[in-house]
Amino acid sequence: MKTLVTGGAGYIGSHTAIELHDAGHEVVILDNHSNSARAAVTALRSLTRHDLPFVECDIRDATALDGVFSEGGFDAVVHFAALKAVGESTVEPLRYYDNNVAGTARLLDRMAAHGIKTLVFSSSAAVYGNPAAMPINETCPPDPQSPYARTKLIVEELLRELQAADPDWRISILRYFNAVGAHASGAIGEDPCGVPNNLLPFIAQVAVGRLERLSVFGDDYPTPDGTGIRDYLHVIDLAQGHLKALDYLGRNKGVFVHNLGTGKGRSVLDVVRAFERACGRSIPHRIAGRRAGDVVVSYADPTKARDELGWTPKYDLARICTDLWRWQSTHPHGFGDQKA
Ligand code: NAD
Ligand code: WQD
Numbered sequence: 001m002k003t004l005v006t007g008g009a010g011y012i013g014s015h016t017a018i019e020l021h022d023a024g025h026e027v028v029i030l031d032n033h034s035n036s037a038r039a040a041v042t043a044l045r046s047l048t049r050h051d052l053p054f055v056e057c058d059i060r061d062a063t064a065l066d067g068v069f070s071e072g073g074f075d076a077v078v079h080f081a082a083l084k085a086v087g088e089s090t091v092e093p094l095r096y097y098d099n100n101v102a103g104t105a106r107l108l109d110r111m112a113a114h115g116i117k118t119l120v121f122s123s124s125a126a127v128y129g130n131p132a133a134m135p136i137n138e139t140c141p142p143d144p145q146s147p148y149a150r151t152k153l154i155v156e157e158l159l160r161e162l163q164a165a166d167p168d169w170r171i172s173i174l175r176y177f178n179a180v181g182a183h184a185s186g187a188i189g190e191d192p193c194g195v196p197n198n199l200l201p202f203i204a205q206v207a208v209g210r211l212e213r214l215s216v217f218g219d220d221y222p223t224p225d226g227t228g229i230r231d232y233l234h235v236i237d238l239a240q241g242h243l244k245a246l247d248y249l250g251r252n253k254g255v256f257v258h259n260l261g262t263g264k265g266r267s268v269l270d271v272v273r274a275f276e277r278a279c280g281r282s283i284p285h286r287i288a289g290r291r292a293g294d295v296v297v298s299y300a301d302p303t304k305a306r307d308e309l310g311w312t313p314k315y316d317l318a319r320i321c322t323d324l325w326r327w328q329s330t331h332p333h334g335f336g337d338q339k340a
Helices: 011-022 038-048 062-069 086-091 093-113 147-165 199-207 235-251 268-279 303-309 317-330
Strands: 002-006 026-031 054-056 076-079 118-124 170-176 178-180 214-217 232-234 254-260 285-288
Touching: 002 011, 011 026, 011 038, 011 076, 011 235, 026 038, 054 062, 062 093, 076 093, 076 235, 086 093, 086 147, 093 118, 093 147, 118 147, 118 235, 147 170, 147 254, 170 235, 178 199, 178 235, 199 214, 199 268, 199 317, 214 268, 232 235, 232 317, 235 254, 235 303, 254 303, 268 317
Parallel strands: 002 026, 002 076, 026 054, 076 118, 118 170, 170 254, 178 232, 214 285
Antiparallel strands: none
16 A cells, blocks of 8 residues: 555654554655654664655645645555644644644545545544543543644544545544554654653653653542553554554445553553663652643543454553663654754
């Protein structure tokens, strides 16, 4: 298959591009580098020992998309390109709607014009908001709590309407839980801009000495150790989910929604201890106040992905931490090291 990976220089897109390439796909990467380094593409090429085609362009640029698709031969698009910072989306909602919603609409329009009607879309567990019951399955009513999460839900609805209007479309909506970890080679990984918002990148930067200490956002939640609980999924397991979704779309027309998560909830302190074991250092931390907008507990019911896609995650929290530490300890400043 010839597959376009939008946002393929980013965190999840780059790991998925490798897995697709290794599985025999002809991969073309597209990214505007709004949240990724050029060095990520270099690393992908050296890791795959292949001169992976890369197009620097924006998904909102119809002419550039036409240029890519008119090369011909594309079977599918795996669509990661989006802005993803929840807090930032509350400050710059227009930018999020333009990039994530209008950008996706433009991409779909140009795909249709070139007869490409197979898409895997990166949605998010954020669409569920604060569900009443755990684990979360796909029938749980969506209740997005931020402009970011709403952009994901709006695109999901757009995709359903598109498929209803043209039943030739084959669309997989994957709702990811917390993507973490790095490629086992240590050559690529997550490289957040500025101070990380997310737990594991923050802990990894504390371990490597870039940050002084972790603030644990609340230890008075109604959970066994009082800290928040999430479903942390190795990025390679997540990448593999996309391969399974593409296989599924090869056999089925329609719009399909699947959670990608492990089904296991881990607390903030579980993660701190697991990372300490992986890196052999202690992670200085202090208890801070709760972070506004945080849910208490969130973990997936991944049964539907297992039964329909044949997808089961392989890697546990220990492996997530080992792989993340290999990346962080060899690239203390992320891809910035390679730019220097
Ligand atoms: P990321 O920021 O590392 O990757 C996104 C990539 O898309 C970046 O390289 C960025 O430069 C590119 N991009 C953004 N807007 C673009 C545009 N208009 N045109 C071209 N390229 C553009 O983020 P990620 O963590 O790899 O997330 C990938 C996808 O998964 C996103 O859609 C995100 O919303 C979704 N997601 C991520 C998580 C997570 O835990 N990281 C969880 C749920 C959903
Ligand atoms: C995990 C836990 C925090 C940082 C976010 C987005 C979601 C998404 C993934 C995109 C929570 C605690 C964190 C810190 C801490 N992706 N924490 N100290 O909030 O589940 O999800 O990223 O779709 O939309 O909302 O992930 O990693 O930020 O937090 O104590 O410095 O770690 O309170 O309990 P979250 P996270």
